[in-house]
Amino acid sequence: MTVRTRIAPSPTGDPHVGTAYIALFNYAFAKSQGGQFLLRIEDTDQTRSTPESEKQILDSLRWLGLDWDEGPDVGGPHGPYRQSERGEVYAEHAHVLLNKGHAFRCFCTSERLDELRAEQMASKQTPGYDGHCLHLSEEEVQRRVNAGEPHVVRMKIPESGICKVDDLLRGTIEIDWSQVDMQVLVKADGMPTYHLANVVDDHLMEITHVIRGEEWINSAPKHQLLYEYFGWEMPVLCHMPLLRNPDKSKLSKRKNPTCITYYRDMGYLPEALLNYLGRMGWSMPDEREKFSLEEMLADFDIKRVSLGGPIFDQEKLSWLNASWIRENLSAEQFADRLHHWLLNSEYMMKFLPMAKERVERLSDFAPMASFMFSGMLNLTADDFSHKKMEAGDVKKVLQFTLWKLEQLRQWERGQIFAEIKGLSQAMGVKLGDFNHPIFVAIAGTPNSWSVMESMEILGPDMTRARLRHAVEVLGGVSKKEGKRLEKEFAAL
Ligand code: GLU
Numbered sequence: 001m002t003v004r005t006r007i008a009p010s011p012t013g014d015p016h017v018g019t020a021y022i023a024l025f026n027y028a029f030a031k032s033q034g035g036q037f038l039l040r041i042e043d044t045d046q047t048r049s050t051p052e053s054e055k056q057i058l059d060s061l062r063w064l065g066l067d068w069d070e071g072p073d074v075g076g077p078h079g080p081y082r083q084s085e086r087g088e089v090y091a092e093h094a095h096v097l098l099n100k101g102h103a104f105r106c107f108c109t110s111e112r113l114d115e116l117r118a119e120q121m122a123s124k125q126t127p128g129y130d131g132h133c134l135h136l137s138e139e140e141v142q143r144r145v146n147a148g149e150p151h152v153v154r155m156k157i158p159e160s161g162i163c164k165v166d167d168l169l170r171g172t173i174e175i176d177w178s179q180v181d182m183q184v185l186v187k188a189d190g191m192p193t194y195h196l197a198n199v200v201d202d203h204l205m206e207i208t209h210v211i212r213g214e215e216w217i218n219s220a221p222k223h224q225l226l227y228e229y230f231g232w233e234m235p236v237l238c239h240m241p242l243l244r245n246p247d248k249s250k251l252s253k254r255k256n257p258t259c260i261t262y263y264r265d266m267g268y269l270p271e272a273l274l275n276y277l278g279r280m281g282w283s284m285p286d287e288r289e290k291f292s293l294e295e296m297l298a299d300f301d302i303k304r305v306s307l308g309g310p311i312f313d314q315e316k317l318s319w320l321n322a323s324w325i326r327e328n329l330s331a332e333q334f335a336d337r338l339h340h341w342l343l344n345s346e347y348m349m350k351f352l353p354m355a356k357e358r359v360e361r362l363s364d365f366a367p368m369a370s371f372m373f374s375g376m377l378n379l380t381a382d383d384f385s386h387k388k389m390e391a392g393d394v395k396k397v398l399q400f401t402l403w404k405l406e407q408l409r410q411w412e413r414g415q416i417f418a419e420i421k422g423l424s425q426a427m428g429v430k431l432g433d434f435n436h437p438i439f440v441a442i443a444g445t446p447n448s449w450s451v452m453e454s455m456e457i458l459g460p461d462m463t464r465a466r467l468r469h470a471v472e473v474l475g476g477v478s479k480k481e482g483k484r485l486e487k488e489f490a491a492l
Contacts, residue, residue, distance in 0.1 A: 003035030004208050007061070007068075008198065010042045011054035014259040014460065017312065018213060018243055018251060019057065020064055021277045025240060025302070026211045027066045028278070028293075032300035038205060039071035041082040044197050049084070060260035064270045065293060070205075078205040083197045090192035093200045093230070094153050094185055102229040103185060105141050106133040107151045128181040129154065153186035155195075155222065155229070163221040168209075168238035169305055175221050183222050195219060199226040207235050211302075214239040238302060241281050244309040251312050253461065254406060262461030263317075266375050267341055271328075272321040280310035290323060342373055350457045354449035368448075372457065376469045377444045384437050384474060389429070394437045395474045397429065400489055401438060402467040405460065413456040420452070426492040441470035 005026035009019050030037045039061070043049035058073060070076025080086055097103035106129070113129075120127045134156070136144075144151070158177045165173045185196040192200075202210060217239050227234040243251040251258055257266075263273055271292060278296050279289065282305050291299075329337060342348075351372055359365050371377060384394050404419045424434035439446040442454055442463065455463045471477060477485060 001208060003030050003033045004038065004206050005030040005035065005211055006038040006040050006202070006205065006207050007066075008040045008042045008201075008212075009057050010045065010048075010194075011050060011057055012045060012048040013053055014253075015053075015057040015060035015261060016258050017260055017263065017273075017277070018258070020061065020066070020260050020273070021243060021280055022211065022213055022240060023061055023066050024064075024274060024277050025282075025305075026209075028296055028300045029209060029211060029302055032297045035208075036069040037066075038076070038078075038207070039068040039081065040201060040205065041072050041084075042194065042197065043082060043084045044191050044194060046084065046191065054082075056261065060264070063264060064260070064274055066274075083192075083201065086197070086201070087190070087192075089204070090186070090197055090200055091190070094192070094196065097155065097185070097226075097229055098153065100229065101156075103153050103155050104134055104136075105145065105151045106154045106182075106184075107136075107144055107149055108132055126179055131182065134182075150188045152184045152188050154182045155185050155226065157182050157222075157225070163224065165220040165224050165237065167217075167220075168236055168302060169307060170239065173217065173220070175218070177221070180221050195222050195226065199223050199230075202235055203227070203230070203232045209236045209238060211238045211240060214242055240305065241307050241309050243280060243312045246311055246313050248309065248311070253464070256312070256314070257461035257465050259459070259461040261459060262465070265342065265459065265462060268317060268321045269324050269337065272324040273317070275324070276312075276317045276320050280312065281305050281308070290320065348372075351449065351453070354453065358449065371443045371448070372454070375462075375465075377441075377466065379440065379444065379470065379473050381474055383440050383444070384470070386433065386436050388433050389436070391474065393429070395471060395477070396485065396488075397427070397434055397437050398441060398467055398470050398474070399477060399485055400427065400492075402464060402471065403489055405455075405464060405467070408460070411456065411460045413450070413452040416455050417452045423492070437470065438467075441466050 007019065007023040007026050009015075027037045029035075039058070041054055043054070054072075058071075061068075068074065070078060070081060072079075072081040075081075083090075094103065098105070108129075112132075116130055117127050133151075133154075157180050161177050163175050163177055163180065165175070167173055183195050184193050186192055201207075220237055220239075224234055245251055245255045247255070249255065253259070257263070260273075264270075274293055275291060275296075278291065278293075284291055284295070284299055285304075325334065345352075348369075351369065355365055355369055358368060381391070384391070386394060389397070400423055401420060404423050405416065408415060408419055420434065420438070421431060424431045427434070435451060436446050439448060439451045442448075442451050442458070448454065458466075
C-alpha cells in the first residue's frame with residue numbers, strides 16, 4: 001500500500017500557520033514512508049472562498065518547501081482537486097445515500113430550525129435536528145421535490161448507542177450517538193457540505209491517512225458512518241493538537257500573527273519556520289532542537305507526537321531562526337536571502353514612486369523607508385504625543401482601529417481608508433488628528449507617505465501587530481479597561 005496523505009485547506013482567509021503545521025506532518029508522514037502528499041482545495045463555501053486566498057495558501061506552502069504530488073495547480077490522476085469543480089461527483093454520491101435509505105430530504109425552514117434551537121437551548125438540551133422530516137412518505141417527498149420546495153439532504157444517525165472511533169494518537173474515542181447531529185450533507189443550493197465532500201474525496205483520492213487538527217474530532221463519527229454507508233474502507237484518522245498562544249489560548253490572530261506571509265515578511269527563513277513547526281508537539285529521538293526537513297523525514301515517527309497543546313512562541317522561533325542564519329548561511333547566501341526576501345525591486349516598486357517624491361538625495365531613502373523592511377518599530381510614548389488629543393484618546397484610536405481592521409475581510413487601501421474614516425466620524429475626531437497615531441504606529445513618524453498605502457503593502461498581520469505594539473507602548477489595556485472599551489466600541 002502506498003501511503004497517501006493530504007492537506008485540504010479552505011481558501012477563506014489568510015494562509016494560517018496552523019495549515020502549514022498540519023501540512024508539514026502530512027508531508028513528513030507520507031514522505032518518510034515513500035508515499036505521496038496531495039493538496040485539495042475545499043471551497044464548497046462559495047460565499048467565503050476566494051481565488052486570492054487560494055493563491056496565497058499555495059504560494060506560502062510552496063515557500064516553505066512542502067511540495068505536493070497532486071493538486072489543483074500540478075494536476076494528477078484524481079482531479080479535479082478543487083471541490084467547487086466536483087459538484088457532479090457529490091450529487092451522485094448523495095443520491096446513493098438517499099437510495100440506500102441512509103439519508104433523507106429535509107424541508108424544514110430556517111425559521112423552524114431557529115425556533116427549535118432556541119427551545120433546545122432554553123431547556124438545556126444538546127442543540128440538533130429533531131428528525132421532523134425523517135419519516136415523510138416517499139410520495140410526499142416526491143410531491144414536494146416536484147413542486148420545487150427548497151430542501152437539504154441530511155444523513156441518518158443511530159438513535160442510541162455509542163460510536164467508537166480509532167485515532168492513531170488517542171486510541172479509541174467514544175462519543176454517544178445522541179450527541180451527533182443529523183448532519184446536512186447537501187445544502188439547499190445543491191452544494192455539498194464539508195462532511196460529504198471531504199469523505200467522498202478522501203475515498204476517491206485514495207487517501208490512506210487523514211492527519212488533521214483536533215477541532216475535527218467531533219466530525220469523526222459522522223465521517224466514519226458515511227464510510228460505512230458507502231461500504232468503503234476508512235482511512236486511518238490522526239488528530240493533531242492545536243497550536244496555542246503563549247497564554248495557552250488557541251492560536252488566534254487577535255493575540256498573535258497567524259499568517260504565514262507575516263512570518264515570511266518578518267524575515268524568518270522557511271527552514272527555521274518548518275523546523276519550529278516540527279517541534280510543535282513532536283521531537284527528534286535525541287531531542288535536538290535544530291533539524292532540517294530531510295532530517296525530520298529520516299527520523300519521523302508520528303507516534304512521537306504528544307498531545308499537550310504546543311505553544312507557538314515567536315521568541316523561541318526567533319532564537320531558532322537566528323541560529324539558522326548564523327550557522328547555515330554564508331555571507332553570499334545571506335545576501336541572496338535578503339534579496340529574495342524584500343530587498344528587491346519587485347517589492348520596492350510598491351512604494352518607490354512615493355519615496356521618489358520625497359527624497360532629496362539617495363541617502364535619504366534608507367531611513368525614510370526603513371519601516372517597510374522592519375518588524376516592530378522602536379517607539380516610545382512620547383512619539384505619540386499630540387497637541388489636540390489626550391494620551392487616553394490616542395490609545396483608544398489605536399485600539400479601535402485595531403479592532404476595526406481585525407474584522408476587515410478585503411485587505412485593500414480603499415477599504416482600510418473607509419473603515420478608518422467611518423471610525424473617526426463615529427468617534428467625532430477629525431481625520432487628520434485620527435491618522436496621527438496611526439502614522440506613528442505604522443511608519444514611526446507622522447511625516448510619511450500615505451499610511452493607507454503602507455498598511456496595504458505591509459499586510460494585515462504586520463499592520464495589526466504594529467497597532468498592538470503601539471497600544472503596548474502606550475501602557476497597554478488592562479482587562480477592566482478592555483471591557484469598558486469593548487462596550488464603547490460596540491456602541492459606535
Ligand atoms: N477544509 C478543512 C480545513 O479547512 C479540512 C479538514 C480536514 O482535513 O478534514 O481545515
